[in-house]
Amino acid sequence: MSTHDHQLDLVWGIENIGKVIGRNVPQTYHMLKNGHLPARQVG
Numbered sequence: 001m002s003t004h005d006h007q008l009d010l011v012w013g014i015e016n017i018g019k020v021i022g023r024n025v026p027q028t029y030h031m032l033k034n035g036h037l038p039a040r041q042v043g
Contacts, residue, residue, distance in 0.1 A: 011017050017037070018028035031037050 011020050014025055014028050014032070017032070017039070018025055021028065021031075021037075023031065028037075032039050
């Protein structure tokens with residue numbers, strides 16, 4: 001049996017997500033809205 005150490009890095013906020021993926025806010029919003037990014041709305 002093998003063990004895997006996976007670290008989950010969460011990115012909060014559309015601006016921060018955009019910075020990580022190299023997109024501006026409108027582009028990131030469009031990608032999120034159309035399901036191109038694995039994300040969930042919190043709150």
